[in-house]
Amino acid sequence: MKDKPKVFYIKDWPAGREASAAVLERVFREHEPILRRFLRARLVPKADQEDIVQDIFVRLAATKDVVEKLSDASGNTQAYLFSMASRMVIDRRRRAVSRKQDQHESYEEDMVATEQISPDMAAAANQEIEAMMARLNKLKPKCRQAFVLSRFEHKSYSEIAREMRLSVGSVERYITIALATLRKGLKS
Amino acid sequence: MRSEHRAAQFVARLYSGDMTEQDEQALHDWLSESEANLAEYQAALETWDRAEALASRLPEVNALARTDAAIHGRWPGLAIAASILLFVAIGLVSWGPGNFWSINTGPADAAIASYTTGLGQQKTISLPDGSTVSLNTETRVLVDFSTKRRRAILEYGEAWFDIARDPEKPFTVDTGSRAITVLGTQFNVYKSSFKLNVEVIEGMVAVHRPEDIMSVQTPAIELQAETATLSGNGADQYLIGAGVAATFSGVLGDASAEVQTSPIEDMDKYPFWRSGQMRFDQQPLYQVIKEINRYSSRKVLIEDKAVMDIPVSGVFNINEIDTALNSFEMVLPLRMTHYADRVVIVGK
Numbered sequence: 093m094k095d096k097p098k099v100f101y102i103k104d105w106p107a108g109r110e111a112s113a114a115v116l117e118r119v120f121r122e123h124e125p126i127l128r129r130f131l132r133a134r135l136v137p138k139a140d141q142e143d144i145v146q147d148i149f150v151r152l153a154a155t156k157d158v159v160e161k162l163s164d165a166s167g168n169t170q171a172y173l174f175s176m177a178s179r180m181v182i183d184r185r186r187r188a189v190s191r192k193q194d195q196h197e198s199y200e201e202d203m204v205a206t207e208q209i210s211p212d213m214a215a216a217a218n219q220e221i222e223a224m225m226a227r228l229n230k231l232k233p234k235c236r237q238a239f240v241l242s243r244f245e246h247k248s249y250s251e252i253a254r255e256m257r258l259s260v261g262s263v264e265r266y267i268t269i270a271l272a273t274l275r276k277g278l279k280s
Numbered sequence: 281m282r283s284e285h286r287a288a289q290f291v292a293r294l295y296s297g298d299m300t301e302q303d304e305q306a307l308h309d310w311l312s313e314s315e316a317n318l319a320e321y322q323a324a325l326e327t328w329d330r331a332e333a334l335a336s337r338l339p340e341v342n343a344l345a346r347t348d349a350a351i352h353g354r355w356p357g358l359a360i361a362a363s364i365l366l367f368v369a370i371g372l373v374s375w376g377p378g379n380f381w382s383i384n385t386g387p388a389d390a391a392i393a394s395y396t397t398g399l400g401q402q403k404t405i406s407l408p409d410g411s412t413v414s415l416n417t418e419t420r421v422l423v424d425f426s427t428k429r430r431r432a433i434l435e436y437g438e439a440w441f442d443i444a445r446d447p448e449k450p451f452t453v454d455t456g457s458r459a460i461t462v463l464g465t466q467f468n469v470y471k472s473s474f475k476l477n478v479e480v481i482e483g484m485v486a487v488h489r490p491e492d493i494m495s496v497q498t499p500a501i502e503l504q505a506e507t508a509t510l511s512g513n514g515a516d517q518y519l520i521g522a523g524v525a526a527t528f529s530g531v532l533g534d535a536s537a538e539v540q541t542s543p544i545e546d547m548d549k550y551p552f553w554r555s556g557q558m559r560f561d562q563q564p565l566y567q568v569i570k571e572i573n574r575y576s577s578r579k580v581l582i583e584d585k586a587v588m589d590i591p592v593s594g595v596f597n598i599n600e601i602d603t604a605l606n607s608f609e610m611v612l613p614l615r616m617t618h619y620a621d622r623v624v625i626v627g628k
Contacts (some may be wrong), residue, residue, distance in 0.1 A: 134294070135325070151410055178328075224333060240342070244334070268289045271288035271324055
């Protein structure tokens with residue numbers, strides 16, 4: 093099996109960030125398997141999985157105060173990584189769609205997309221937000237609270253359970269119901 | 281069990297962080313059972329993803345999710361000459377402004393992306409080059425990474441920039457009256473009605489006309505970390521290094537233009553708003569109230585000239601304004617009247 097270069101062997105660490113290298117190595121070791129399972133469960137093509145894992149750690153390596161941010165996060169390091177990974181997955185899918193539509197567009201930089209936003213798109217996006225707010229409003233309070241705490245504050249289910257004085261299983265059940273309900277409004 | 285519900289269960293398990301090998305196997309088996317299962321699972325993932333659109337309406341979302349915000353405060357009063365030093369117990373801010381987790385990706389979805397915060401809201405944006413931009417209350421920033429340059433436009437408000445070094449591609453912040461160009465550094469920009477405030481923590485920035493490009497050939501004045509006022513038409517370019525705070529007023533090149541400089545205290549905690557705090561060091565009450573009003577929809581008004589200049593020092597949580605006002609009333613010679621839409625301060 094070919095030994096792929098691991099990202100924490102980045103040469104030329106930004107000056108003053110050598111200490112971060114040790115932390116990132118540890119984070120990488122601890123979270124890589126879980127991150128890969130996450131990507132598999134997100135149905136990411138095998139070819140892209142390795143790229144995304146590398147991208148995440150490259151981005152972390154470039155983040156100032158990454159050591160503080162990750163130490164603060166504790167149980168939420170996972171949530172932080174999952175949310176970064178989710179965005180990259182969405183990003184890649186969107187660019188793959190764009191690439192198909194505009195064959196002559198060339199991407200000079202890996203991370204920059206060149207989709208233009210038209211007034212129609214902006215209006216549609218606004219409508220979608222309104223519709224989603226309305227559906228969120230209709231959720232039962234506990235479902236809504238659990239979902240918001242997880243989705244937007246990236247709290248772990250144990251943290252949410254503590255805050256809402258529930259069992260972790262109940263939190264997961266409420267989030268399941270929230271997702272199933274919000275899915276109903278989704279146009280295919 | 282209906283497949284929509286099972287799909288939602290799998291996504292909820294996925295984002296719990298506790299998905300086991302068995303869970304993964306169960307998902308795999310379930311997906312192989314039918315096309316419909318796969319379609320439902322993809323729809324459930326999409327539901328999770330598209331909820332991201334609500335991130336731009338976080339204050340409303342938070343308000344829906346919680347009915348009351350707990351206010352904690354403990355403060356010892358210490359009388360020091362004419363001013364009172366107040367420290368409100370910081371405690372962990374569980375939600376609201378300054379929450380590190382409101383992160384959105386940058387221009388992955390638009391050539392020019394815009395980010396806006398409402399009153400009291402804060403947001404941090406992560407850009408493709410590893411830079412981050414944090415927006416404070418009532419701020420609007422546009423980001424343009426579409427061509428071979430890095431550009432942000434600060435339309436209004438206050439933002440903190442942490443820019444990844446790239447000598448090939450300087451990063452420019454266009455504030456309308458002036459532009460700020462950097463190679464890679466950390467700095468805060470606050471654009472208010474008549475002034476532009478730039479404070480640098482790391483690296484160096486150049487402040488110049490928006491239509492010019494920063495150039496080492498242009499004559500420049502390097503501002504110093506000392507309290508001073510310079511006439512603003514002395515040069516076409518001003519260099520600001522770490523530890524220097526500069527406030528620009530007037531139009532560049534006009535005789536009325538002015539630059540006020542001062543040193544930055546406490547470089548480590550700076551800027552306080554990013555940790556959800558406001559800090560005052562012997563500042564006159566009217567300035568403190570002006571700052572508080574940036575974050576509060578219920579404005580505070582001082583209706584007594586006698587108390588306007590009372591020096592105030594202390595550290596307060598941005599989302600605990602009522603606590604801060606209570607502590608003022610307790611230790612300063614003030615009387616506050618709380619109305620539905622405003623708070624009025626007079627002397628005791």
